[in-house]
Structure formats: C-alpha cells, structure tokens
Amino acid sequence: MALNGRKAQAARNDELILEAARAVFTADPAAPISTVAERAGVGISALYRRYRSKDDLLQKLCTDAIRTYADIAESAAKSQAEPWEVFVSFMRTALDAKAGSLSIRLAGQFRVGEELQAQLPRAFESTRQVLDRAKAAGVVRADIEVGDISLMLEQLQTIEVGDEARTNQLRHRYLKLMLDGLHASRDEIPGPAPTWKEIGSRYEQAVTPA
Amino acid sequence: MALNGRKAQAARNDELILEAARAVFTADPAAPISTVAERAGVGISALYRRYRSKDDLLQKLCTDAIRTYADIAESAAKSQAEPWEVFVSFMRTALDAKAGSLSIRLAGQFRVGEELQAQLPRAFESTRQVLDRAKAAGVVRADIEVGDISLMLEQLQTIEVGDEARTNQLRHRYLKLMLDGLHASRDEIPGPAPTWKEIGSRYEQAVTPA
DNA sequence: TCAGAACGGAACATTATGTTCCAGTGGTAG
DNA sequence: CTACCACTGGAACATAATGTTCCGTTCTGA
Numbered sequence: 001m002a003l004n005g006r007k008a009q010a011a012r013n014d015e016l017i018l019e020a021a022r023a024v025f026t027a028d029p030a031a032p033i034s035t036v037a038e039r040a041g042v043g044i045s046a047l048y049r050r051y052r053s054k055d056d057l058l059q060k061l062c063t064d065a066i067r068t069y070a071d072i073a074e075s076a077a078k079s080q081a082e083p084w085e086v087f088v089s090f091m092r093t094a095l096d097a098k099a100g101s102l103s104i105r106l107a108g109q110f111r112v113g114e115e116l117q118a119q120l121p122r123a124f125e126s127t128r129q130v131l132d133r134a135k136a137a138g139v140v141r142a143d144i145e146v147g148d149i150s151l152m153l154e155q156l157q158t159i160e161v162g163d164e165a166r167t168n169q170l171r172h173r174y175l176k177l178m179l180d181g182l183h184a185s186r187d188e189i190p191g192p193a194p195t196w197k198e199i200g201s202r203y204e205q206a207v208t209p210a
Numbered sequence: 211m212a213l214n215g216r217k218a219q220a221a222r223n224d225e226l227i228l229e230a231a232r233a234v235f236t237a238d239p240a241a242p243i244s245t246v247a248e249r250a251g252v253g254i255s256a257l258y259r260r261y262r263s264k265d266d267l268l269q270k271l272c273t274d275a276i277r278t279y280a281d282i283a284e285s286a287a288k289s290q291a292e293p294w295e296v297f298v299s300f301m302r303t304a305l306d307a308k309a310g311s312l313s314i315r316l317a318g319q320f321r322v323g324e325e326l327q328a329q330l331p332r333a334f335e336s337t338r339q340v341l342d343r344a345k346a347a348g349v350v351r352a353d354i355e356v357g358d359i360s361l362m363l364e365q366l367q368t369i370e371v372g373d374e375a376r377t378n379q380l381r382h383r384y385l386k387l388m389l390d391g392l393h394a395s396r397d398e399i400p401g402p403a404p405t406w407k408e409i410g411s412r413y414e415q416a417v418t419p420a
Numbered sequence: 421t422c423a424g425a426a427c428g429g430a431a432c433a434t435t436a437t438g439t440t441c442c443a444g445t446g447g448t449a450g
Numbered sequence: 451c452t453a454c455c456a457c458t459g460g461a462a463c464a465t466a467a468t469g470t471t472c473c474g475t476t477c478t479g480a
Binding site for chain 3: 451452453454455456457458459460461462463464465466467468469470471472473474475476477478479480
Binding site: 044045048 | 437
C-alpha cells in the first residue's frame with residue numbers, strides 16, 4: 001500500500017530525480033534543469049519542490065559524490081589486505097563510482113557548501129593512507145602523491161563514448177595501463193605531483209551568488 | 211613599411227585572431243565569439259570580415275589542428291630512428307601541439323568539412339605505422355591499437371590547471387606514466403581497443419545547419 | 421584630397437534556460 | 451462521503467547570453 005500512496009510516489013520521485021540528475025549532469029555538466037525533469041519523468045515543479053534552485057541540486061549531487069568517494073577511500077584505508085590489492089581495488093571502485101567525475105565537471109558551477117568542504121579532508125586523508133601503504137610496501141613508485149590519484153581518476157572519467165557499458169570498459173582499460181605505469185619503478189616521471197591546492201582551485205571559479 | 215601599412219595590420223590581425231581563437235576555445239570550447247575578439251585585441255567586425263560565421267572559424271581551427279597532427283604523425287612515420295624513440299617522441303610532440311585537444315573538445319559543434327575529412331586517413335595511417343613499428347620491435351605491448359593512442363592523447367589534454375606551463379608539465383607527467391604502462395608487457399589490459407568508428411562518432415552530433 | 425578597405429563596437433534578434441505560477445489530481449482525515 | 455491539501459505537470463515569464471548585422475570612423479594608398 002505504501003507503493004500506491006501519494007507519499008510513496010513522492011519518495012520514489014526523490015530517488016528518480018537524483019538518479020536522473022546524476023545521469024544528465026554526468027553526460028553534460030551544462031545541461032538545463034528541464035532535461036533532468038524530463039529524464040526523471042516528472043514535471044519541473046517536482047524538482048523545485050525539493051531544491052530551492054539549480055545550485056542547490058548541483059551542490060547536493062556533488063556533496064553526495066564526494067561523500068561516496070570518501071567512504072570508498074576510508075574503507076580501503078581500513079582494509080588489511082595486501083597493499084597493492086587494496087590500492088588497485090580502491091582505484092577500480094572509485095572509478096566505477098564515478099565519484100570524482102561529477103564534482104570535477106561541475107566545479108565552479110555551484111557554491112561549495114560546508115558539508116562538501118567537510119568531506120574533503122576525509123577524502124584526502126584516506127586516499128593518502130592507501131597510497132602511502134602501497135608506497136611503503138614498494139609496490140607503487142615513490143614519486144606518486146595524492147594529487148596524482150585525483151588527476152588520474154579525473155582523466156579516466158573524461159573518457160566518453162556513446163555507450164555507457166563500453167565507456168566503462170574503456171575507462172578500466174586505461175586504468176590498467178596507468179596502474180602498470182604506477183607499479184613499475186622505472187625512471188622518474190617529470191614534474192612535481194599536483195598539489196592539493198592546484199586541484200582544489202578549480203572550485204573557486206564560482207561567482208558567489210547572493 | 212609593410213609593418214605600418216593597413217594591409218600589414220590586417221595580415222597581422224589574421225594571425226592574432228587565429229591565435230586568440232585557439233587559446234580561447236582550448237580553454238573553453240563553448241566560449242562566445244566576443245571573447246575571441248577581445249583576446250585578439252580587435253573588434254568583432256574584424257572577425258566577421260574573415261569568417262562568415264562562428265562555425266566557419268571553428269572549422270578552420272579544427273582543420274588546421276588535424277592537419278598539424280597528421281603532419282607530426284607522418285613525420286614520425288618516416289623517421290628511421292629507434293622504434294621506441296620515435297614513438298615516444300611522436301607522443302610528446304603530439305601532446306605539445308595540442309592538436310587533438312581542439313578537435314575533440316569542439317566535436318559536434320561545427321560542420322565537418324571536406325578538407326578536415328581528408329586529413330583523417332592520413333592521420334590514422336601514419337599513427338598506425340608509428341605504432342606498428344614499435345609493436346613489431348616488441349617495445350610496445352601488442353594489445354594497443356591506434357584508437358588507444360587517440361584516446362590517451364585526448365585524456366591527457368583534458369588535464370587543466372590554472373597555469374599553462376604547469377598544465378603542460380602535468381600532462382607530460384602522466385604521458386610518461388602511460389608510456390611506462392605501454393612499454394611493459396604485463397598482463398593483458400581489459401576490453402578491446404577503441405575502434406576508429408567509436409572515436410569518430412563524436413563528431414556526428416552536429417545538427418547540420420542550412 | 422579622396423575613395424574605400426578595414427575596423428570598433430553598439431544594437432538587434434534570437435535562443436536558452438532558471439524560476440514562478442496556477443490549475444488539476446487523487447489520497448486521506450474527519 | 452466529502453472537503454482539504456500535498457503534490458504534480460507544464461505553460462508562462464523574465465532574464466541573460468550570444469551570434470550576427472550595421473553604421474559611423476579611421477587611415478592607407480593613389
């Protein structure tokens with residue numbers, strides 16, 4: 001009966017809208033809000049009932065995404081398995097979660113709220129732990145830093161061909177390639193690793209609305 | 211005196227406009243045409259005197275870019291140096307030329323003209339030769355194909371931090387990482403390589419204008 | 421001196437899009 | 451059974467963005 005109730009319908013729409021928004025904005029960060037409504041199969045007012053503005057929706061999406069990423073990293077940091085296994089599995093899971101994709105592609109388009117900001121240290125710290133453990137074990141080259149992980153995941157998530165399954169397959173194809181590069185202890189790679197500041201600075205483009 | 215003449219000024223503007231357009235559209239593929247004029251330090255009419263429309267300008271930019279890429283690939287294909295050296299040098303040069311960057315980021319925004327289309331086989335064929343030679347020499351893993359090269363260069367060119375020099379440095383950082391991955395002959399990398407069709411299909415989004 | 425090529429940039433037309441508004445619907449409390 | 455109202459769809463509105471045109475101005479070259 002909860003399935004037929006008006007409230008159940010509303011609750012289902014909550015999820016439908018979020019899912020649609022994720023899909024739409026992942027495909028096109030500049031997409032209009034009407035596309036989200038269309039994709040979700042609801043009217044525009046269903047959106048505005050839930051979010052004060054587009055900015056609000058984007059913020060919610062990104063905060064969720066970063067929280068998901070932080071969760072994944074934290075979980076990996078706690079794992080007791082082999083350092084290389086943990087690292088690889090972490091990278092794969094993070095890639096699949098498309099967590100960074102949204103936040104980066106939408107960077108600068110919305111105000112960065114407190115909750116989002118609060119997730120950043122957690123994301124950074126956990127990633128660092130996973131990475132450091134792998135480096136300490138000698139299975140990841142020493143000249144890799146946390147910023148590298150961010151940039152690599154971002155790069156991978158820019159890969160985009162028509163089909164979603166195929167896109168994912170290709171992303172993992174290049175992840176593997178990168179992992180092989182990371183794994184090896186060959187010559188130094190050029191340039192210092194990206195700093196956390198460099199990576200975060202892209203969020204600062206947003207014109208602060210009233 | 212050619213430096214002061216009206217015609218000389220016009221000729222200089224030709225170049226200024228192209229340079230500005232490259233810079234602007236590389237940074238933001240959706241940039242308005244007025245930004246290009248501003249950056250070039252000319253008025254809008256100076257633009258429209260040279261190009262019938264924005265579409266024309268974009269087409270010109272991309273055609274140039276792909277021709278440049280094809281030139282680089284062709285030159286590498288002719289080189290007699292060591293296969294691995296040739297391959298690495300080709301990748302570095304292609305990356306610096308930012309050749310693919312423009313064409314991909316603008317894909318679907320302009321009509322694909324004949325001249326552009328004519329460059330594609332040349333680009334593909336030369337890239338294939340460089341790659342095949344490296345594979346035959348056993349210095350590049352066998353499961354890499356031409357489409358991989360395209361996608362990798364594209365990925366690298368999506369890297370973007372504020373500073374241009376730094377951006378370039380980071381791109382080369384990850385190119386090196388990828389090269390290490392390519393070089394190694396470890397386990398298979400997952401998924402079939404991207405096909406030429408998959409890569410080209412992104413140009414087809416353009417709504418054909420009258 | 422003067423015709424006209426080249427130019428700057430305001431003005432215009434059009435489109436895109438965030439947001440509001442209102443009438444309709446159906447579950448539900450009383 | 452009925453009246454209420456949360457929830458919704460989507461048209462309408464206001465606004466901002468931007469491609470293109472137009473016109474008055476400048477300055478070269480003959």
